[in-house]
Amino acid sequence: MIKILFLEDEPNILEVTNEYMKMQGYDVTCVSNGEDAIEMLKKDNFNLAILDIMVPKVTGLEVLEYINENKKDMATIMLTALGDEQTQLKAFNLKTDDYVIKPFSPLLLLKRIEAVLRRSLTEKNIDNDNNEFYIDDKTYQGYYMGRSLNLTLSEFLLLQTLMKEPNRVFNREQLIMKIFNEDYISSDRIIDAHVKNLRKKLPHNYIKTVIGVGYQFNKEGI
Structure with a gap:
Protein backbone atom coordinates (compact mmCIF):
# COMPACT_ATOMS: atom_id res chain seq x y z
CA MET A 1 0.00 0.00 0.00
CA ILE A 2 1.22 3.49 -0.87
CA LYS A 3 2.12 5.45 2.28
CA ILE A 4 1.70 9.23 2.31
CA LEU A 5 2.87 11.76 4.91
CA PHE A 6 0.52 14.78 4.89
CA LEU A 7 1.72 17.99 6.57
CA GLU A 8 -1.08 20.56 6.88
CA ASP A 9 -2.08 22.87 9.75
CA GLU A 10 -5.52 23.98 8.49
CA PRO A 11 -8.03 21.52 10.06
CA ASN A 12 -10.65 21.70 7.29
CA ILE A 13 -8.14 21.12 4.50
CA LEU A 14 -6.48 18.37 6.52
CA GLU A 15 -9.74 16.51 7.17
CA VAL A 16 -11.23 16.76 3.69
CA THR A 17 -8.05 15.97 1.78
CA ASN A 18 -7.22 13.10 4.11
CA GLU A 19 -10.64 11.54 3.45
CA TYR A 20 -10.22 11.81 -0.32
CA MET A 21 -6.80 10.17 -0.18
CA LYS A 22 -8.05 7.36 2.07
CA MET A 23 -10.96 6.71 -0.31
CA GLN A 24 -8.35 6.04 -2.98
CA GLY A 25 -6.71 3.44 -0.76
CA TYR A 26 -3.69 5.43 0.37
CA ASP A 27 -2.27 4.89 3.86
CA VAL A 28 -2.13 8.49 5.15
CA THR A 29 -0.31 9.83 8.20
CA CYS A 30 -1.32 13.40 9.10
CA VAL A 31 0.75 15.93 11.04
CA SER A 32 0.14 19.64 11.66
CA ASN A 33 3.66 20.98 12.21
CA GLY A 34 7.08 20.53 10.67
CA GLU A 35 8.74 19.09 13.76
CA ASP A 36 6.24 16.22 13.90
CA ALA A 37 6.72 15.66 10.18
CA ILE A 38 10.47 15.20 10.61
CA GLU A 39 9.91 12.88 13.58
CA MET A 40 7.59 10.72 11.49
CA LEU A 41 10.15 10.64 8.67
CA LYS A 42 12.77 9.39 11.13
CA LYS A 43 10.45 6.62 12.36
CA ASP A 44 8.88 5.40 9.13
CA ASN A 45 9.28 5.19 5.36
CA PHE A 46 6.82 6.88 3.01
CA ASN A 47 6.33 6.84 -0.76
CA LEU A 48 5.19 10.46 -0.88
CA ALA A 49 5.14 13.55 1.34
CA ILE A 50 2.62 16.35 0.76
CA LEU A 51 3.94 19.41 2.57
CA ASP A 52 2.27 22.72 3.31
CA ILE A 53 4.96 25.39 3.46
CA MET A 54 3.55 27.76 6.11
CA VAL A 55 3.19 25.48 9.13
CA PRO A 56 4.26 25.93 12.80
CA LYS A 57 7.70 25.24 14.29
CA VAL A 58 9.49 24.00 11.14
CA THR A 59 8.39 25.10 7.66
CA GLY A 60 7.48 22.74 4.87
CA LEU A 61 10.54 23.87 2.94
CA GLU A 62 12.76 22.83 5.84
CA VAL A 63 11.03 19.44 5.91
CA LEU A 79 1.01 22.50 -0.98
CA THR A 80 0.77 26.20 -0.17
CA ALA A 81 -1.00 29.51 -0.58
CA LEU A 82 2.32 31.10 -1.56
CA GLY A 83 2.32 31.47 -5.31
CA ASP A 84 5.30 33.78 -5.74
CA GLU A 85 8.03 32.74 -8.14
CA GLN A 86 10.86 32.87 -5.59
CA THR A 87 9.13 30.38 -3.25
CA GLN A 88 8.34 28.03 -6.12
CA LEU A 89 11.91 28.18 -7.39
CA LYS A 90 13.25 27.42 -3.92
CA ALA A 91 10.98 24.36 -3.70
CA PHE A 92 12.02 23.07 -7.10
CA ASN A 93 15.68 23.72 -6.31
CA LEU A 94 15.14 21.42 -3.34
CA LYS A 95 13.93 18.83 -5.88
CA THR A 96 10.22 18.76 -5.13
CA ASP A 97 8.22 16.81 -7.71
CA ASP A 98 5.23 19.15 -7.88
CA TYR A 99 3.83 22.37 -6.46
CA VAL A 100 0.11 22.93 -5.80
CA ILE A 101 -1.27 26.37 -4.90
CA LYS A 102 -4.23 26.82 -2.56
CA PRO A 103 -7.18 26.83 -2.90
CA GLU A 123 12.49 6.19 -11.98
CA LYS A 124 13.07 3.46 -9.40
CA ASN A 125 12.56 0.84 -12.11
CA ILE A 126 9.64 -0.68 -10.26
CA ASP A 127 7.66 -2.67 -12.78
CA ASN A 128 4.25 -3.39 -11.33
CA ASP A 129 3.46 -5.87 -14.13
CA ASN A 130 6.36 -8.11 -13.07
CA ASN A 131 6.12 -8.07 -9.31
CA GLU A 132 5.00 -11.71 -9.13
CA PHE A 133 1.49 -10.85 -7.97
CA TYR A 134 -1.18 -13.12 -9.41
CA ILE A 135 -4.35 -15.00 -8.59
CA ASP A 136 -4.92 -18.73 -9.11
CA ASP A 137 -8.45 -19.69 -10.18
CA LYS A 138 -7.82 -23.31 -9.17
CA THR A 139 -6.86 -22.61 -5.56
CA TYR A 140 -9.09 -19.52 -5.16
CA GLN A 141 -6.10 -17.66 -3.78
CA GLY A 142 -3.83 -14.71 -4.52
CA TYR A 143 -0.03 -14.87 -4.36
CA TYR A 144 2.83 -12.39 -4.10
CA MET A 145 6.49 -13.34 -4.26
CA GLY A 146 5.47 -16.97 -3.89
CA ARG A 147 3.46 -16.44 -0.71
CA SER A 148 -0.28 -16.81 -0.25
CA LEU A 149 -2.17 -13.62 0.57
CA ASN A 150 -4.61 -15.66 2.69
CA LEU A 151 -7.69 -14.31 0.95
CA THR A 152 -11.14 -15.36 2.05
CA LEU A 153 -13.40 -16.77 -0.67
CA SER A 154 -15.38 -13.52 -0.87
CA GLU A 155 -12.18 -11.45 -1.10
CA PHE A 156 -10.86 -13.71 -3.86
CA LEU A 157 -14.09 -13.53 -5.87
CA LEU A 158 -14.16 -9.74 -5.54
CA LEU A 159 -10.54 -9.42 -6.68
CA GLN A 160 -11.06 -11.92 -9.50
CA THR A 161 -14.08 -9.98 -10.77
CA LEU A 162 -12.21 -6.67 -10.84
CA MET A 163 -9.06 -8.14 -12.42
CA LYS A 164 -10.91 -9.81 -15.29
CA GLU A 165 -12.28 -6.46 -16.50
CA PRO A 166 -9.70 -3.87 -15.42
CA ASN A 167 -11.20 -1.08 -17.54
CA ARG A 168 -14.67 -1.51 -16.06
CA VAL A 169 -16.01 0.30 -13.00
CA PHE A 170 -18.29 -1.95 -10.93
CA ASN A 171 -20.89 -0.59 -8.54
CA ARG A 172 -21.57 -2.37 -5.26
CA GLU A 173 -24.72 -4.11 -6.46
CA GLN A 174 -22.90 -5.59 -9.46
CA LEU A 175 -20.10 -6.88 -7.24
CA ILE A 176 -22.59 -8.43 -4.83
CA MET A 177 -24.22 -10.31 -7.72
CA LYS A 178 -20.81 -11.56 -8.87
CA ILE A 179 -19.85 -12.79 -5.40
CA PHE A 180 -23.09 -13.86 -3.76
CA ASN A 181 -25.47 -14.19 -6.75
CA GLU A 182 -28.94 -13.58 -5.33
CA ASP A 183 -28.26 -15.05 -1.90
CA TYR A 184 -27.23 -11.82 -0.17
CA ILE A 185 -30.00 -9.49 0.97
CA SER A 186 -28.29 -7.24 3.55
CA SER A 187 -26.44 -3.93 3.08
CA ASP A 188 -24.33 -3.42 -0.04
CA ARG A 189 -21.70 -1.81 2.22
CA ILE A 190 -20.34 -5.31 2.78
CA ILE A 191 -18.36 -4.65 -0.42
CA ASP A 192 -16.64 -1.69 1.23
CA ALA A 193 -15.59 -3.94 4.10
CA HIS A 194 -14.15 -6.54 1.70
CA VAL A 195 -12.28 -3.84 -0.24
CA LYS A 196 -10.81 -2.45 3.00
CA ASN A 197 -9.58 -5.91 4.01
CA LEU A 198 -8.23 -6.64 0.52
CA ARG A 199 -6.21 -3.43 0.47
CA LYS A 200 -4.48 -4.52 3.67
CA LYS A 201 -3.46 -7.81 2.07
CA LEU A 202 -2.50 -6.71 -1.46
CA PRO A 203 1.13 -5.68 -2.11
CA HIS A 204 0.11 -2.51 -3.97
CA ASN A 205 -2.92 -0.25 -4.33
CA TYR A 206 -4.66 -2.33 -7.00
CA ILE A 207 -8.24 -1.39 -6.13
CA LYS A 208 -9.26 2.11 -7.12
CA THR A 209 -12.27 3.90 -5.70
CA VAL A 210 -14.27 5.72 -8.38
CA ILE A 211 -16.06 8.29 -6.28
CA GLY A 212 -19.83 8.13 -6.56
CA VAL A 213 -19.77 4.92 -8.61
CA GLY A 214 -17.83 1.99 -7.14
CA TYR A 215 -14.53 0.20 -7.69
CA ILE A 222 -0.62 3.31 -7.34
Missing part, protein backbone atom coordinates in the same frame (compact mmCIF):
# COMPACT_ATOMS: atom_id res chain seq x y z
CA LEU A 64 11.61 19.20 2.16
CA GLU A 65 15.29 19.97 2.74
CA TYR A 66 15.45 17.15 5.32
CA ILE A 67 13.86 14.76 2.80
CA ASN A 68 16.29 15.86 0.11
CA GLU A 69 19.21 15.05 2.41
CA ASN A 70 17.92 11.89 4.10
CA LYS A 71 15.10 10.37 2.03
CA LYS A 72 16.23 10.89 -1.53
CA ASP A 73 13.88 8.27 -2.99
CA MET A 74 10.73 9.87 -1.55
CA ALA A 75 8.45 11.83 -3.86
CA THR A 76 7.17 15.23 -2.66
CA ILE A 77 4.39 17.69 -3.44
CA MET A 78 4.43 21.19 -1.95
CA PHE A 104 -7.19 23.54 -4.77
CA SER A 105 -9.58 20.77 -5.77
CA PRO A 106 -9.03 17.50 -3.84
CA LEU A 107 -9.84 15.57 -7.02
CA LEU A 108 -7.17 17.42 -8.97
CA LEU A 109 -4.70 16.84 -6.14
CA LEU A 110 -5.41 13.10 -6.40
CA LYS A 111 -4.49 13.28 -10.09
CA ARG A 112 -1.26 15.10 -9.21
CA ILE A 113 -0.52 12.38 -6.65
CA GLU A 114 -1.05 9.64 -9.26
CA ALA A 115 1.23 11.41 -11.74
CA VAL A 116 4.01 12.01 -9.21
CA LEU A 117 3.89 8.42 -7.93
CA ARG A 118 3.91 7.06 -11.48
CA ARG A 119 7.05 9.04 -12.30
CA SER A 120 8.66 8.09 -8.99
CA LEU A 121 8.02 4.38 -9.43
CA THR A 122 9.26 4.49 -13.02
CA GLN A 216 -12.09 -0.57 -10.50
CA PHE A 217 -8.93 -2.65 -10.81
CA ASN A 218 -5.86 -0.43 -11.03
CA LYS A 219 -3.18 -2.28 -13.00
CA GLU A 220 -0.48 0.26 -12.14
CA GLY A 221 -0.91 -0.35 -8.41
Whole structure:
Protein backbone atom coordinates (compact mmCIF):
# COMPACT_ATOMS: atom_id res chain seq x y z
CA MET A 1 0.00 0.00 0.00
CA ILE A 2 1.22 3.49 -0.87
CA LYS A 3 2.12 5.45 2.28
CA ILE A 4 1.70 9.23 2.31
CA LEU A 5 2.87 11.76 4.91
CA PHE A 6 0.52 14.78 4.89
CA LEU A 7 1.72 17.99 6.57
CA GLU A 8 -1.08 20.56 6.88
CA ASP A 9 -2.08 22.87 9.75
CA GLU A 10 -5.52 23.98 8.49
CA PRO A 11 -8.03 21.52 10.06
CA ASN A 12 -10.65 21.70 7.29
CA ILE A 13 -8.14 21.12 4.50
CA LEU A 14 -6.48 18.37 6.52
CA GLU A 15 -9.74 16.51 7.17
CA VAL A 16 -11.23 16.76 3.69
CA THR A 17 -8.05 15.97 1.78
CA ASN A 18 -7.22 13.10 4.11
CA GLU A 19 -10.64 11.54 3.45
CA TYR A 20 -10.22 11.81 -0.32
CA MET A 21 -6.80 10.17 -0.18
CA LYS A 22 -8.05 7.36 2.07
CA MET A 23 -10.96 6.71 -0.31
CA GLN A 24 -8.35 6.04 -2.98
CA GLY A 25 -6.71 3.44 -0.76
CA TYR A 26 -3.69 5.43 0.37
CA ASP A 27 -2.27 4.89 3.86
CA VAL A 28 -2.13 8.49 5.15
CA THR A 29 -0.31 9.83 8.20
CA CYS A 30 -1.32 13.40 9.10
CA VAL A 31 0.75 15.93 11.04
CA SER A 32 0.14 19.64 11.66
CA ASN A 33 3.66 20.98 12.21
CA GLY A 34 7.08 20.53 10.67
CA GLU A 35 8.74 19.09 13.76
CA ASP A 36 6.24 16.22 13.90
CA ALA A 37 6.72 15.66 10.18
CA ILE A 38 10.47 15.20 10.61
CA GLU A 39 9.91 12.88 13.58
CA MET A 40 7.59 10.72 11.49
CA LEU A 41 10.15 10.64 8.67
CA LYS A 42 12.77 9.39 11.13
CA LYS A 43 10.45 6.62 12.36
CA ASP A 44 8.88 5.40 9.13
CA ASN A 45 9.28 5.19 5.36
CA PHE A 46 6.82 6.88 3.01
CA ASN A 47 6.33 6.84 -0.76
CA LEU A 48 5.19 10.46 -0.88
CA ALA A 49 5.14 13.55 1.34
CA ILE A 50 2.62 16.35 0.76
CA LEU A 51 3.94 19.41 2.57
CA ASP A 52 2.27 22.72 3.31
CA ILE A 53 4.96 25.39 3.46
CA MET A 54 3.55 27.76 6.11
CA VAL A 55 3.19 25.48 9.13
CA PRO A 56 4.26 25.93 12.80
CA LYS A 57 7.70 25.24 14.29
CA VAL A 58 9.49 24.00 11.14
CA THR A 59 8.39 25.10 7.66
CA GLY A 60 7.48 22.74 4.87
CA LEU A 61 10.54 23.87 2.94
CA GLU A 62 12.76 22.83 5.84
CA VAL A 63 11.03 19.44 5.91
CA LEU A 64 11.61 19.20 2.16
CA GLU A 65 15.29 19.97 2.74
CA TYR A 66 15.45 17.15 5.32
CA ILE A 67 13.86 14.76 2.80
CA ASN A 68 16.29 15.86 0.11
CA GLU A 69 19.21 15.05 2.41
CA ASN A 70 17.92 11.89 4.10
CA LYS A 71 15.10 10.37 2.03
CA LYS A 72 16.23 10.89 -1.53
CA ASP A 73 13.88 8.27 -2.99
CA MET A 74 10.73 9.87 -1.55
CA ALA A 75 8.45 11.83 -3.86
CA THR A 76 7.17 15.23 -2.66
CA ILE A 77 4.39 17.69 -3.44
CA MET A 78 4.43 21.19 -1.95
CA LEU A 79 1.01 22.50 -0.98
CA THR A 80 0.77 26.20 -0.17
CA ALA A 81 -1.00 29.51 -0.58
CA LEU A 82 2.32 31.10 -1.56
CA GLY A 83 2.32 31.47 -5.31
CA ASP A 84 5.30 33.78 -5.74
CA GLU A 85 8.03 32.74 -8.14
CA GLN A 86 10.86 32.87 -5.59
CA THR A 87 9.13 30.38 -3.25
CA GLN A 88 8.34 28.03 -6.12
CA LEU A 89 11.91 28.18 -7.39
CA LYS A 90 13.25 27.42 -3.92
CA ALA A 91 10.98 24.36 -3.70
CA PHE A 92 12.02 23.07 -7.10
CA ASN A 93 15.68 23.72 -6.31
CA LEU A 94 15.14 21.42 -3.34
CA LYS A 95 13.93 18.83 -5.88
CA THR A 96 10.22 18.76 -5.13
CA ASP A 97 8.22 16.81 -7.71
CA ASP A 98 5.23 19.15 -7.88
CA TYR A 99 3.83 22.37 -6.46
CA VAL A 100 0.11 22.93 -5.80
CA ILE A 101 -1.27 26.37 -4.90
CA LYS A 102 -4.23 26.82 -2.56
CA PRO A 103 -7.18 26.83 -2.90
CA PHE A 104 -7.19 23.54 -4.77
CA SER A 105 -9.58 20.77 -5.77
CA PRO A 106 -9.03 17.50 -3.84
CA LEU A 107 -9.84 15.57 -7.02
CA LEU A 108 -7.17 17.42 -8.97
CA LEU A 109 -4.70 16.84 -6.14
CA LEU A 110 -5.41 13.10 -6.40
CA LYS A 111 -4.49 13.28 -10.09
CA ARG A 112 -1.26 15.10 -9.21
CA ILE A 113 -0.52 12.38 -6.65
CA GLU A 114 -1.05 9.64 -9.26
CA ALA A 115 1.23 11.41 -11.74
CA VAL A 116 4.01 12.01 -9.21
CA LEU A 117 3.89 8.42 -7.93
CA ARG A 118 3.91 7.06 -11.48
CA ARG A 119 7.05 9.04 -12.30
CA SER A 120 8.66 8.09 -8.99
CA LEU A 121 8.02 4.38 -9.43
CA THR A 122 9.26 4.49 -13.02
CA GLU A 123 12.49 6.19 -11.98
CA LYS A 124 13.07 3.46 -9.40
CA ASN A 125 12.56 0.84 -12.11
CA ILE A 126 9.64 -0.68 -10.26
CA ASP A 127 7.66 -2.67 -12.78
CA ASN A 128 4.25 -3.39 -11.33
CA ASP A 129 3.46 -5.87 -14.13
CA ASN A 130 6.36 -8.11 -13.07
CA ASN A 131 6.12 -8.07 -9.31
CA GLU A 132 5.00 -11.71 -9.13
CA PHE A 133 1.49 -10.85 -7.97
CA TYR A 134 -1.18 -13.12 -9.41
CA ILE A 135 -4.35 -15.00 -8.59
CA ASP A 136 -4.92 -18.73 -9.11
CA ASP A 137 -8.45 -19.69 -10.18
CA LYS A 138 -7.82 -23.31 -9.17
CA THR A 139 -6.86 -22.61 -5.56
CA TYR A 140 -9.09 -19.52 -5.16
CA GLN A 141 -6.10 -17.66 -3.78
CA GLY A 142 -3.83 -14.71 -4.52
CA TYR A 143 -0.03 -14.87 -4.36
CA TYR A 144 2.83 -12.39 -4.10
CA MET A 145 6.49 -13.34 -4.26
CA GLY A 146 5.47 -16.97 -3.89
CA ARG A 147 3.46 -16.44 -0.71
CA SER A 148 -0.28 -16.81 -0.25
CA LEU A 149 -2.17 -13.62 0.57
CA ASN A 150 -4.61 -15.66 2.69
CA LEU A 151 -7.69 -14.31 0.95
CA THR A 152 -11.14 -15.36 2.05
CA LEU A 153 -13.40 -16.77 -0.67
CA SER A 154 -15.38 -13.52 -0.87
CA GLU A 155 -12.18 -11.45 -1.10
CA PHE A 156 -10.86 -13.71 -3.86
CA LEU A 157 -14.09 -13.53 -5.87
CA LEU A 158 -14.16 -9.74 -5.54
CA LEU A 159 -10.54 -9.42 -6.68
CA GLN A 160 -11.06 -11.92 -9.50
CA THR A 161 -14.08 -9.98 -10.77
CA LEU A 162 -12.21 -6.67 -10.84
CA MET A 163 -9.06 -8.14 -12.42
CA LYS A 164 -10.91 -9.81 -15.29
CA GLU A 165 -12.28 -6.46 -16.50
CA PRO A 166 -9.70 -3.87 -15.42
CA ASN A 167 -11.20 -1.08 -17.54
CA ARG A 168 -14.67 -1.51 -16.06
CA VAL A 169 -16.01 0.30 -13.00
CA PHE A 170 -18.29 -1.95 -10.93
CA ASN A 171 -20.89 -0.59 -8.54
CA ARG A 172 -21.57 -2.37 -5.26
CA GLU A 173 -24.72 -4.11 -6.46
CA GLN A 174 -22.90 -5.59 -9.46
CA LEU A 175 -20.10 -6.88 -7.24
CA ILE A 176 -22.59 -8.43 -4.83
CA MET A 177 -24.22 -10.31 -7.72
CA LYS A 178 -20.81 -11.56 -8.87
CA ILE A 179 -19.85 -12.79 -5.40
CA PHE A 180 -23.09 -13.86 -3.76
CA ASN A 181 -25.47 -14.19 -6.75
CA GLU A 182 -28.94 -13.58 -5.33
CA ASP A 183 -28.26 -15.05 -1.90
CA TYR A 184 -27.23 -11.82 -0.17
CA ILE A 185 -30.00 -9.49 0.97
CA SER A 186 -28.29 -7.24 3.55
CA SER A 187 -26.44 -3.93 3.08
CA ASP A 188 -24.33 -3.42 -0.04
CA ARG A 189 -21.70 -1.81 2.22
CA ILE A 190 -20.34 -5.31 2.78
CA ILE A 191 -18.36 -4.65 -0.42
CA ASP A 192 -16.64 -1.69 1.23
CA ALA A 193 -15.59 -3.94 4.10
CA HIS A 194 -14.15 -6.54 1.70
CA VAL A 195 -12.28 -3.84 -0.24
CA LYS A 196 -10.81 -2.45 3.00
CA ASN A 197 -9.58 -5.91 4.01
CA LEU A 198 -8.23 -6.64 0.52
CA ARG A 199 -6.21 -3.43 0.47
CA LYS A 200 -4.48 -4.52 3.67
CA LYS A 201 -3.46 -7.81 2.07
CA LEU A 202 -2.50 -6.71 -1.46
CA PRO A 203 1.13 -5.68 -2.11
CA HIS A 204 0.11 -2.51 -3.97
CA ASN A 205 -2.92 -0.25 -4.33
CA TYR A 206 -4.66 -2.33 -7.00
CA ILE A 207 -8.24 -1.39 -6.13
CA LYS A 208 -9.26 2.11 -7.12
CA THR A 209 -12.27 3.90 -5.70
CA VAL A 210 -14.27 5.72 -8.38
CA ILE A 211 -16.06 8.29 -6.28
CA GLY A 212 -19.83 8.13 -6.56
CA VAL A 213 -19.77 4.92 -8.61
CA GLY A 214 -17.83 1.99 -7.14
CA TYR A 215 -14.53 0.20 -7.69
CA GLN A 216 -12.09 -0.57 -10.50
CA PHE A 217 -8.93 -2.65 -10.81
CA ASN A 218 -5.86 -0.43 -11.03
CA LYS A 219 -3.18 -2.28 -13.00
CA GLU A 220 -0.48 0.26 -12.14
CA GLY A 221 -0.91 -0.35 -8.41
CA ILE A 222 -0.62 3.31 -7.34
